[in-house]
Amino acid sequence: xxxxIPGQARNDKNMNGFRFKILHKDKKTNARVGEIWTxxxxxxTPAFVPVxxxxxxxxxxxxxxxxxxxQIFFVNTYHMYLRPGIEVVEKLGGLHKxxxxxxxxxxxxxxxxVFSLGRSDLVKITDNGVEFRSHWDGSKHLFTPERSMExxxxxxxxxHIAFDDCTAYPVTHQAAKRSLVRTHSWAKRSLASHQxxxxxxxxxxxxxxxxxxxxxxxxxxxxxxxxxxxxAIGGVAVxxxxxxxxxxxxxxTPILPEEKPRxxxxxxxxxxxxxxxxxxxxxxxxxxxxxxxxxxxxxAQNEIDITKKIFAEDKKPIDPECxxxxxxHFSRAYIHHLFHVKELLAYRLATIHNLWFVHRLTHDIRExxxxxxxxxxxxxxx
Amino acid sequence: xxxxIPGQARNDKNMNGFRFKILHKDKKTNARVGEIWTxxxxxxTPAFVPVxxxxxxxxxxxxxxxxxxxQIFFVNTYHMYLRPGIEVVEKLGGLHKxxxxxxxxxxxxxxxxVFSLGRSDLVKITDNGVEFRSHWDGSKHLFTPERSMExxxxxxxxxHIAFDDCTAYPVTHQAAKRSLVRTHSWAKRSLASHQxxxxxxxxxxxxxxxxxxxxxxxxxxxxxxxxxxxxAIGGVAVxxxxxxxxxxxxxxTPILPEEKPRxxxxxxxxxxxxxxxxxxxxxxxxxxxxxxxxxxxxxAQNEIDITKKIFAEDKKPIDPECxxxxxxHFSRAYIHHLFHVKELLAYRLATIHNLWFVHRLTHDIRExxxxxxxxxxxxxxx
Numbered sequence: 201x202x203x204x205i206p207g208q209a210r211n212d213k214n215m216n217g218f219r220f221k222i223l224h225k226d227k228k229t230n231a232r233v234g235e236i237w238t239x240x241x242x243x244x245t246p247a248f249v250p251v252x253x254x255x256x257x258x259x260x261x262x263x264x265x266x267x268x269x270x271q272i273f274f275v276n277t278y279h280m281y282l283r284p285g286i287e288v289v290e291k292l293g294g295l296h297k298x299x300x301x302x303x304x305x306x307x308x309x310x311x312x313x314v315f316s317l318g319r320s321d322l323v324k325i326t327d328n329g330v331e332f333r334s335h336w337d338g339s340k341h342l343f344t345p346e347r348s349m350e351x352x353x354x355x356x357x358x359x360h361i362a363f364d365d366c367t368a369y370p371v372t373h374q375a376a377k378r379s380l381v382r383t384h385s386w387a388k389r390s391l392a393s394h395q396x397x398x399x400x401x402x403x404x405x406x407x408x409x410x411x412x413x414x415x416x417x418x419x420x421x422x423x424x425x426x427x428x429x430x431x432a433i434g435g436v437a438v439x440x441x442x443x444x445x446x447x448x449x450x451x452x453t454p455i456l457p458e459e460k461p462r463x464x465x466x467x468x469x470x471x472x473x474x475x476x477x478x479x480x481x482x483x484x485x486x487x488x489x490x491x492x493x494x495x496x497x498x499x500a501q502n503e504i505d506i507t508k509k510i511f512a513e514d515k516k517p518i519d520p521e522c523x524x525x526x527x528x529h530f531s532r533a534y535i536h537h538l539f540h541v542k543e544l545l546a547y548r549l550a551t552i553h554n555l556w557f558v559h560r561l562t563h564d565i566r567e568x569x570x571x572x573x574x575x576x577x578x579x580x581x582x
Numbered sequence: 583x584x585x586x587i588p589g590q591a592r593n594d595k596n597m598n599g600f601r602f603k604i605l606h607k608d609k610k611t612n613a614r615v616g617e618i619w620t621x622x623x624x625x626x627t628p629a630f631v632p633v634x635x636x637x638x639x640x641x642x643x644x645x646x647x648x649x650x651x652x653q654i655f656f657v658n659t660y661h662m663y664l665r666p667g668i669e670v671v672e673k674l675g676g677l678h679k680x681x682x683x684x685x686x687x688x689x690x691x692x693x694x695x696v697f698s699l700g701r702s703d704l705v706k707i708t709d710n711g712v713e714f715r716s717h718w719d720g721s722k723h724l725f726t727p728e729r730s731m732e733x734x735x736x737x738x739x740x741x742h743i744a745f746d747d748c749t750a751y752p753v754t755h756q757a758a759k760r761s762l763v764r765t766h767s768w769a770k771r772s773l774a775s776h777q778x779x780x781x782x783x784x785x786x787x788x789x790x791x792x793x794x795x796x797x798x799x800x801x802x803x804x805x806x807x808x809x810x811x812x813x814a815i816g817g818v819a820v821x822x823x824x825x826x827x828x829x830x831x832x833x834x835t836p837i838l839p840e841e842k843p844r845x846x847x848x849x850x851x852x853x854x855x856x857x858x859x860x861x862x863x864x865x866x867x868x869x870x871x872x873x874x875x876x877x878x879x880x881x882a883q884n885e886i887d888i889t890k891k892i893f894a895e896d897k898k899p900i901d902p903e904c905x906x907x908x909x910x911h912f913s914r915a916y917i918h919h920l921f922h923v924k925e926l927l928a929y930r931l932a933t934i935h936n937l938w939f940v941h942r943l944t945h946d947i948r949e950x951x952x953x954x955x956x957x958x959x960x961x962x963x964x
Contacts, residue, residue: 261907261911261930261931262911284915284919284922298915525643531674538638543640544926545643548641
């Protein structure tokens with residue numbers, strides 16, 4: 201690997217609104233290289249989107265995020281709603297000013313977290329929205345499509361996601377169908393609410409339908425027919441197998457309008473990345489690289505568990521080929537020691553490495569699509 | 583306050599060995615400005631010495647340490663001995679290489695930690711040394727002056743401290759006297775052992791004597807009579823009052839040879855700093871600024887507890903006058919939020935601020951001594 205200097209989201213004063221441009225299409229697969237223009241800069245796709253759930257990408261400053269190749273990241277509306285509160289972020293000038301980040305940000309609708317984090321015995325779904333109790337203090341709250349849209353505007357993120365009803369896994373066809381009707385109704389309400397706002401923030405519609413082919417295709421068709429700026433595929437990585445996920449992509453992606461950017465929610469392991477890029481997915485968020493980092497699991501062609509004793513006296517960097525700050529400054533032995541004695545620096549150095557790794561990989565994928573060598577690169581990795 | 587850019591320990595290829603130069607003496611107090619030349623660069627004194635107990639200054643990279651004004655820091659031999667082990671650090675090229683830090687490092691003898699962290703029912707002091715059980719796993723170990731010296735050479739720190747017998751507080755005069763005899767015997771053994779090694783690392787002798795005037799003076803006289811490169815004052819900040827600490831400084835410092843650098847072990851609150859600089863102390867280490875940071879207590883003319891609710895919507899930086907990375911990039915509200923949701927970035931941003939604050943303060947103290955305005959600066963702060 202040659203030297204790679206992470207490129208940053210480009211800020212162009214002449215930019216006007218949200219745009220997606222496809223720059224190059226792979227001839228053998230559906231992979232594509234493109235650019236997404238947002239109010240806070242242009243990013244190159246396919247792009248990995250790290251997760252900064254609580255308005256912080258675990259342990260990193262905005263400067264470091266840029267140095268590790270972050271172009272855009274994910275903030276969870278549900279978490280912002282509970283702490284510090286949407287109104288607080290708004291008063292402080294929105295997420296960008298609050299966090300000191302001047303690049304693009306994507307927020308979700310809050311729906312997924314309501315289902316996965318809310319106390320499940322107390323989540324009540326009606327056609328109007330979702331009533332739930334906080335996983336922090338048990339207090340009662342109501343999320344609706346209109347509220348979710350309003351909050352995402354207040355947060356000021358560049359890409360918003362429509363409020364949807366995310367089913368658990370497994371779910372019966374009957375229940376998934378019932379949920380899908382609701383998701384589609386909420387999609388229309390989300391869009392109507394979004395369109396009342398002034399600004400060039402984008403709204404992505406969200407496709408559901410669990411692991412059922414007819415429902416997924418119905419949802420892809422319906423969401424594609426609406427005037428969304430992009431398409432999100434939701435309800436994956438909720439427990440289904442990799443085979444089932446691949447099936448969903450096989451069913452859904454051929455239906456999607458080519459000119460709209462596509463985001464896959466919650467997926468980003470290395471083998472997944474190749475699979476989803478191959479299906480023409482443009483962006484994908486995942487907590488995996490940052491979460492693994494905090495456990496001492498460091499990404500490389502062969503993942504390393506740095507907490508293992510064999511690394512206690514290992515002078516080599518995590519990955520001798522890697523040029524991240526961690527690999528160019530510290531030995532495996534030192535990082536092993538930091539994890540062993542639970543020093544805060546451990547989690548940070550590991551996070552830097554893992555994020556650099558994924559961003560470097562997506563960079564290589566973009567280059568390979570441009571060069572017509574995407575499948576060869578995939579073969580090298582998988 | 584004008585803009586301050588932290589100066590770094592200067593590396594000069596023509597430097598030869600350990601040296602202390604007094605550059606300026608205050609006319610009204612015993613305060614002095616100087617330079618300590620070590621194998622890893624020159625530092626300006628009076629200097630604050632942050633603590634990196636386990637070979638890491640909590641959450642910071644070496645680059646960041648430099649950016650916050652760190653010239654030198656403290657590593658605890660006791661901790662290195664237990665984890666990762668002295669031999670491991672030695673194999674990895676010593677502390678500097680292990681941590682990626684090219685400036686000066688000071689280590690202690692391990693004695694203080696044996697007494698304060700070892701299981702007290704299992705610490706056995708003989709004239710030979712101290713036998714104790716690890717606070718980690720209960721395993722049995724023996725520290726002697728010779729071993730402590732050998733270990734500090736293996737760690738490769740620039741300034742070593744003689745092995746001493748640190749009494750608890752309070753202690754009877756009789757017990758303190760008995761302990762002092764041992765400390766002085768160990769001082770001679772430490773020095774003899776140190777002098778067998780080749781290299782320009784320095785050894786500081788350590789003064790004990792608890793809160794007893796006769797013992798402190800006896801110890802100051804004895805330690806000053808030996809061929810140490812510098813003098814450490816130990817057995818303070820172990821529970822005695824600020825008044826008692828001031829008394830100790832009053833008794834001890836007039837006895838010390840002026841041409842040797844003086845280190846005060848374990849002291850560094852703001853009022854302490856002025857008191858000890860006034861007594862002609864050149865360096866002083868303390869966990870306080872980094873420990874307070876992790877609790878959300880941020881240093882300023884009036885300390886701030888950022889975890890308090892009143893900061894939840896406060897757009898101002900921690901200290902509007904401060905030019906540290908944290909204060910020039912983030913609001914109180916954001917740091918409050920990070921602490922509230924326990925994000926790792928919280929501890930880091932707080933540590934950066936507190937270290938910058940103390941280093942900025944010692945910088946101002948050095949300038950004030952040079953300008954003859956030290957007492958005026960003290961009055962402004964105390």
